[in-house]
Amino acid sequence: MxxxxxxxxxxxxxxxxxxxxxxxxxxxxxxxxxxxxxxxxxxxxxxxxxxxxxxxxxxxxxxxxxxxxxxxxxxxxxxxxxxxxxxxxxxxxxxxxxxxxxxxxxxxxxxxxxxxxxxxxxxxxxxxxxxxxxxxxxxxxxxxxxxxxxxxxxxxxxxxxxxxxxxxxxxxxxxxxxxxxxxxxxxxxxxxxxxxxxxxxxxxxxxxxxxxxSKSYAALKLLTAVLSEVRRDPRGSILWSVITQKMLEETGATPQDEEGIINQYNFVEGCEAAILFKELGKNKIKVSLRSRGKIDMGAIAKTLNPGGGGHERAAGCTLEGSMEEVQERVLKAVEKALYGS
Ligand SMILES: [Mn+2]
Known part of the structure; x- marks a missing residue:
């Protein structure tokens, strides 16, 4: 080159x-x-x-x-x-x-x-x-x-x-x-x-x-709603949450108001992987992935959907399926990368 x-x-x-x-x-x-x-x-x-x-x-x-x-x-x-x-x-x-x-x-x-x-x-x-x-x-x-x-x-x-x-x-x-x-x-x-x-x-x-x-009041309300839904896997290194259409309607937030929410999880003690699942429409979920460096989220995003990608520490993709199906698929991939199974 x-x-x-x-x-x-x-x-x-x-x-x-x-x-x-x-x-x-x-x-x-x-x-x-x-x-x-x-x-x-x-x-x-x-x-x-x-x-x-x-x-x-x-x-x-x-x-x-x-x-x-x-x-x-x-x-x-x-x-x-x-x-x-x-x-x-x-x-x-x-x-x-x-x-x-x-x-x-x-x-x-x-x-x-x-x-x-x-x-x-x-x-x-x-x-x-x-x-x-x-x-x-x-x-x-x-x-x-x-x-x-x-x-x-x-x-x-x-x-x-x-x-x-x-x-x-x-x-x-x-x-x-x-x-x-x-x-x-x-x-x-x-x-x-x-x-x-x-x-x-x-x-x-x-x-x-x-x-x-700077953030809008709607962004603050959305952040509060998303944070209250936080989950952690039993082994304790993966944190995730969801943004549903209902949350967006109730708070009046726009897609711009979602920026930075995932970083709230990424730096929680013990967290190696943070995931945010956003409901885009029926059976379409946007997945944002963050890693503290142990695993390559860009590679994981590409495996989940060849159209996805990004960097090692920050990546994303869009997946078809219900919120539950997509969560299961993504969590499995992240767990496998992080824990080996
Ligand atoms: Mn850039």
Whole structure:
């Protein structure tokens, strides 16, 4: 595989000869995905300026996901660049960027990517290593896709000024994926980049409030309901809970309000595996999996459903079956991985 220096050089060559760009990621973008998308939007806008500093009027840069990003990310600079699929229907782009998502996770944006002349995949998910894109830049040991996107700043072919708007987007993604520099993926480089972002003049505390701390009253009610349903296996290392449609109706919570609930379990003493089962509809259950490091949840998610996946410590999949059937199947797989039977 090429090194990042060479990869960024090749991306620059493609960007230089093109005028229309699609930026996408996971069909339901999280903080890292939207942060990387908007940072890249700004990077491409700067790269496509002429010497007088104005953007070539023929240049089109659209950020599109199947679902619009959660409300909480509206504070991010250039959020207005995010378009709905409806708004870009029929458009054709020369270059498609997929950040933090992989083709298989882009949902209804995939047909737009398939029409692109070139696709560039920038990601830190191990399961994306087999990508078929024109350029594939996958570094699984890196904390976030935003941390990779930061490399555009210093590369000699790009030389993008580190303005507060780019820095804000990158910081948002980094704190989202590292849980404010708490998770094991956090490296010395993560902190060095964070220092550069702070030096660029961002309001780190404000970004933390918006991305990680603020929650709706409905989210608090949902959290309380889910926590009250917590269960633990007899051997004591697996904690799980459920989110039912009834809970969502009673609390008025939205899917965005579920973010972070599973982390409440993951760090309970003795817990090696945390699972959250969410009722999506009749016989369809979304399963979120967290590991403290003893077992590889990405591998388990893939075994349960080839469409699932993620990282060793955080993964997920969607399964068919009743809540009881799915719970039994998933618990069996996790128990087998953890205890050997
Ligand atoms: Mn990520």
């Amino acid at each position: 090429m090194n990042s220096y060479q990869i960024l050089k090749e991306i620059k060559q493609i960007v230089d000869k093109s005028k229309s760009f699609l930026i996408t990621g996971q069909y339901n973008p999280d903080g890292d995905s939207i942060g990387a998308e908007l940072a890249l939007y700004k990077i491409l806008s700067v790269a496509k300026r002429d010497q007088s500093g104005t953007l070539d009027p023929e240049v089109v840069i659209d950020v599109v996901n199947e679902e619009l990003p959660p409300h909480r990310y509206r504070f991010l600079p250039n959020f207005q660049a995010v378009k709905s699929l409806e708004e870009v229907r029929g458009r054709r782009y020369e270059v498609g960027f997929i950040v933090d998502g992989g083709r298989d996770r882009t949902g209804k944006v995939l047909p737009l990517l398939e029409k692109c002349d070139y696709t560039v995949n920038i990601d830190h998910h191990k399961s994306r290593l087999a990508s078929t894109d024109t350029i594939s830049w996958i570094e699984p040991h890196v904390s976030s896709t935003c941390e990779l996107v930061f490399e555009f700043i210093d590369h000699p072919d790009w030389k993008i000024p580190l303005t507060p708007d780019i820095a804000t987007c990158i910081y948002a993604g980094m704190i989202y994926d590292t849980g404010s520099f708490q998770f094991s993926s956090t490296s010395p480089r993560t902190h060095r980049i964070a220092a550069r972002l702070l030096e660029a003049g961002i309001s780190a505390w404000k970004i933390s409030e918006e991305v990680l701390l």
